[in-house]
Amino acid sequence: xxxxxxxxxxxxxxxxxxxxxxxxxxxxxxxxxxxxxxxxxxxxxxxxxxxxxxxxxxxxxxxxxxxxxxxxxxxxxxxxxxxxxxxxxxxxxxxxxxxxxxxxxxxxxxxxxxxxxxxxxxxxxxxxxxxxxxxxxxxxxxxxxxxxxxxxxxxxxxxxxxxxxxxxxxxxxxxxxxxxxxxxxxxxxxxxxxxxxxxxxxxxxxxxxxxxxxxxxxxxxxxxxxxxxxxxxxxxxxxxxxxxxxxxxxxxxxxxxxxxxxxxxxxxxxxxxxxxxxxxxxxxxxxxxxxxxxxxxxxxxxxxxxxxxxxxxxxxxxxxxxxxxxxxxxxxxxxxxxxxxxxxxxxxxxxxxxxxxxxxxx
Amino acid sequence: xxxxxxxxxxxxxxxxxxxxxxxxxxxxxxxxxxxxxxxxxxxxxxxxxxxxxxxxxxxxxxxxxxxxxxxxxxxxxxxxxxxxxxxxxxxxxxxxxxxxxxxxxxxxxxxxxxxxxxxxxxxxxxxxxxxxxxxxxxxxxxxxxxxxxxxxxxxxxxxxxxxxxxxxxxxxxxxxxxxxxxxxxxxxxxxxxxxxxxxxxxxxxxxxxxxxxxxxxxxxxxxxxxxxxxxxxxxxxxxxxxxxxxxxxxxxxxxxxxxxxxxxxxxxxxxxxxxxxxxxxxxxxxxxxxxxxxxxxxx
Amino acid sequence: xxxxxxxxxxxxxxxxxxxxxxxxxxxxxxxxxxxxxxxxxxxxxxxxxxxxxxxxxxxxxxxxxxxxxxxxxxxxxxxxxxxxxxxxxxxxxxxxxxxxxxxxxxxxxxxxxxxxxxxxxxxxxxxxxxxxxxxxxxxxxxxxxxxxxxxxxxxxxxxxxxxxxxxxxxxxxxxxxxxxxxxxxxxxxxxxxxxxxxxxxxxxxxxxxxxxxxxxxxxxxxxxxxxxxxxxxxxxxxxxxxxxxxxxxxxxxxxxxxxxxxxxxxxxxxxxxxxxxxxxxxxxxxxxxxxxxxxxxxxxxxxxxxxx
Numbered sequence: 001x002x003x004x005x006x007x008x009x010x011x012x013x014x015x016x017x018x019x020x021x022x023x024x025x026x027x028x029x030x031x032x033x034x035x036x037x038x039x040x041x042x043x044x045x046x047x048x049x050x051x052x053x054x055x056x057x058x059x060x061x062x063x064x065x066x067x068x069x070x071x072x073x074x075x076x077x078x079x080x081x082x083x084x085x086x087x088x089x090x091x092x093x094x095x096x097x098x099x100x101x102x103x104x105x106x107x108x109x110x111x112x113x114x115x116x117x118x119x120x121x122x123x124x125x126x127x128x129x130x131x132x133x134x135x136x137x138x139x140x141x142x143x144x145x146x147x148x149x150x151x152x153x154x155x156x157x158x159x160x161x162x163x164x165x166x167x168x169x170x171x172x173x174x175x176x177x178x179x180x181x182x183x184x185x186x187x188x189x190x191x192x193x194x195x196x197x198x199x200x201x202x203x204x205x206x207x208x209x210x211x212x213x214x215x216x217x218x219x220x221x222x223x224x225x226x227x228x229x230x231x232x233x234x235x236x237x238x239x240x241x242x243x244x245x246x247x248x249x250x251x252x253x254x255x256x257x258x259x260x261x262x263x264x265x266x267x268x269x270x271x272x273x274x275x276x277x278x279x280x281x282x283x284x285x286x287x288x289x290x291x292x293x294x295x296x297x298x299x300x301x302x303x304x305x306x307x308x309x310x311x312x313x314x315x316x317x318x319x320x321x322x323x324x325x326x327x328x329x330x331x332x333x334x335x336x337x338x339x340x341x342x343x344x345x346x347x348x349x350x351x352x353x354x355x356x357x358x359x360x361x362x
Numbered sequence: 363x364x365x366x367x368x369x370x371x372x373x374x375x376x377x378x379x380x381x382x383x384x385x386x387x388x389x390x391x392x393x394x395x396x397x398x399x400x401x402x403x404x405x406x407x408x409x410x411x412x413x414x415x416x417x418x419x420x421x422x423x424x425x426x427x428x429x430x431x432x433x434x435x436x437x438x439x440x441x442x443x444x445x446x447x448x449x450x451x452x453x454x455x456x457x458x459x460x461x462x463x464x465x466x467x468x469x470x471x472x473x474x475x476x477x478x479x480x481x482x483x484x485x486x487x488x489x490x491x492x493x494x495x496x497x498x499x500x501x502x503x504x505x506x507x508x509x510x511x512x513x514x515x516x517x518x519x520x521x522x523x524x525x526x527x528x529x530x531x532x533x534x535x536x537x538x539x540x541x542x543x544x545x546x547x548x549x550x551x552x553x554x555x556x557x558x559x560x561x562x563x564x565x566x567x568x569x570x571x572x573x574x575x576x577x578x579x580x581x582x583x584x585x586x587x588x589x590x591x592x593x594x595x596x597x598x599x600x601x602x603x604x605x606x607x608x609x610x611x612x613x614x615x616x617x618x619x620x621x622x623x624x625x626x627x628x629x630x631x632x633x634x635x636x637x638x639x640x641x642x643x644x645x646x647x648x649x650x651x652x653x654x655x656x657x658x659x660x661x
Numbered sequence: 662x663x664x665x666x667x668x669x670x671x672x673x674x675x676x677x678x679x680x681x682x683x684x685x686x687x688x689x690x691x692x693x694x695x696x697x698x699x700x701x702x703x704x705x706x707x708x709x710x711x712x713x714x715x716x717x718x719x720x721x722x723x724x725x726x727x728x729x730x731x732x733x734x735x736x737x738x739x740x741x742x743x744x745x746x747x748x749x750x751x752x753x754x755x756x757x758x759x760x761x762x763x764x765x766x767x768x769x770x771x772x773x774x775x776x777x778x779x780x781x782x783x784x785x786x787x788x789x790x791x792x793x794x795x796x797x798x799x800x801x802x803x804x805x806x807x808x809x810x811x812x813x814x815x816x817x818x819x820x821x822x823x824x825x826x827x828x829x830x831x832x833x834x835x836x837x838x839x840x841x842x843x844x845x846x847x848x849x850x851x852x853x854x855x856x857x858x859x860x861x862x863x864x865x866x867x868x869x870x871x872x873x874x875x876x877x878x879x880x881x882x883x884x885x886x887x888x889x890x891x892x893x894x895x896x897x898x899x900x901x902x903x904x905x906x907x908x909x910x911x912x913x914x915x916x917x918x919x920x921x922x923x924x925x926x927x928x929x930x931x932x933x934x935x936x937x938x939x940x941x942x943x944x945x946x947x948x949x950x951x952x953x954x955x956x957x958x959x960x961x962x963x964x965x966x967x968x969x
Contacts, residue, residue: 008675070680074563086554090576100562379871380790395805398816481951483900504899598902636811
């Protein structure tokens, strides 16, 4: 796979405030990369740097093998879609789509051809003569995508394009963006703080925090093997359980001890540093804990149900383990009642262990 | 509260405090604004001279008004001053605002300098510019002393140029305000619009001309109304700078009204002239109010 | 930019040859020269009258007759200032602008206080204690702000004469309070309406009444808008000329009217240095307010602009 966008040793600082630090990122041709992180993590700033809307402090940006670090945005071969749509309000949809091309002096028939093609792909043909004010949120977003489309860009940049829409529309357009990507096969870089969008759309996700990429990997890999506590906590809804405790030497493998609970870590794939002892956090996703599902688990314990939160098809069950809150996801038909004693069990293989000091995966 | 629960209190006394607090507003609105205006318009159809008297003479005052050369000059001056002042204020104000909006250094210093004349009264403004434009000591004298002996720049002493001399002072005093309003308008434009235009490769001047200015239409319209209703009232500036001279060549309607009401003791003329001013404002404000507030119902 | 070239000679791990880091920009690019050049020239033009005023007021008359109005004074004298303040003549009075200054203070202080008290309470009533018909009167008030004063001045003369206040300072204070009302009421109404309604509701549930909520909740939270209103009113009333000349007698003329009479009086030899000293003195109060209040002034005029 050829690289389409390369970010090399990129740093950005405003005065003394460092926003991005030594960013390195290679995005393959036709790849859908999602930049995911909480607000203020620098994900939008990185996208603006790639677009050329913000000057970098150091480092380089390559698009399709060309060094574009000093290029104007229009010369970078990119199209961009903004959160607020940024449609030109006084122009019709058609003018919105064609304005950039007309300014660039493209011949009229060619402009018409491109506009027609974009409006067919996005099914906005009927809206061409309307002004943005007369469009719904979803339609505006489509026009905004169309404006990127007519530029025949090699790389599409999306800056939280669905954040201003309601939940239902958001999921509809999410699918459409995915379809569009499959149809066009362009490289797409997509910024969002919504982990569901990230999981559903991405080929790879880059989880960012404090101007640094924490983990860059396929969605499932990030979900199942988060590299640190931050990534583990940021992805997943309901969120991962974290139990604070100690890793102590045990029988044939170390044990994780949280107050009176001892969890054998047999089968847990420790990282390159090998077995570890000391303070640690054990992370386990609610859906990976079995409730009253027999005794085949490497670890099981009896707990009292404290709170039950039905969420439709599933129910979230709250209990305490080792003096700490723990949640389990069970199918609603098999939901226990409050006060009931249940047996829970999980396989340490599916858990994640984090260093108590720096939060890195062990 | 204090009263026993014996049914609802009298409607008139509900919310009594709020009504009491609004009495000054109600009196002002009804007695002064509506009553005063109506009174003046009614008395403009009378032949009142020293004292207002209800002796109706139809449109006679208006006929006399429009036949008076002094009024004609006043109206002509107001038109020249008004149109030029609108154009220059908007253009200069917008250009300055656009320059200040380029993320420049010392923005606050520049803004303070451009706006300070607005803090000064028209009297002060008029007197300063009267001094600067004084041909014996001011700009003309300075240029002549540099060796250009035949240089002539005496707008305040030239009947056909005097209104432009007043315009210079008026613009100096007022463009800072327009710049501030425009700057607020520019700052209100979504940052993403600028980014989208850059990605589209649209040059900055085209972005201003075809995207930003059309987006600022409401700001322009509001500014226009503010400017226009201020222009109609121009009075102090002329009094201070030229006292209407030389002769009557820099007269304006507001001065005409004052002079006839309080100096010439010809109240009827004053009322008729002020009613004409009211008419002018109505012609400006009503379409605007319709667009601004009537238009919202469409959207 | 030199060290950047040097850096690229030793490429870091992934960095390749070619452009890197920020796009080089020149401090003296054509764009910067145009922007700063224009702004500096315009700023000088805007500052020129202030400079001329100060310079002229510090010169003696002989120097003014000989010299150039833009030249700095060769011999600085404060005599014109003293004369303008204490002995310049208007008509029969020869006690200078000081009389007008104190008249203006006596007019401005009560006018500012009264107009703001009325408008703030009224704006609060309109925002939080709406009653039937309030909007009608408010609309009339706002529309009335666009009516040229000339249409209303004579009826006000009659009203003031009827209540015996025509020609007195109190009469002028009333006039300023009336004409300040539209913009101030709008200002306060919008400000109070923008405060969270829950706050008002919570106070009512707690048993506070009209005045209790106004004094204990609204007032403490609205200091900035009061400052804006005060700035707006001080500059507006201090700079007024029309109402001053109509509604007061010569001995109680405000500073602006007296200034105009001193400078534009026909008798005697013109003393341009005294005139300019008097002009600066009159402009000093609003200029002081302007430079001290800074950003709030901008907010005030943006709001006050509606007044026209």
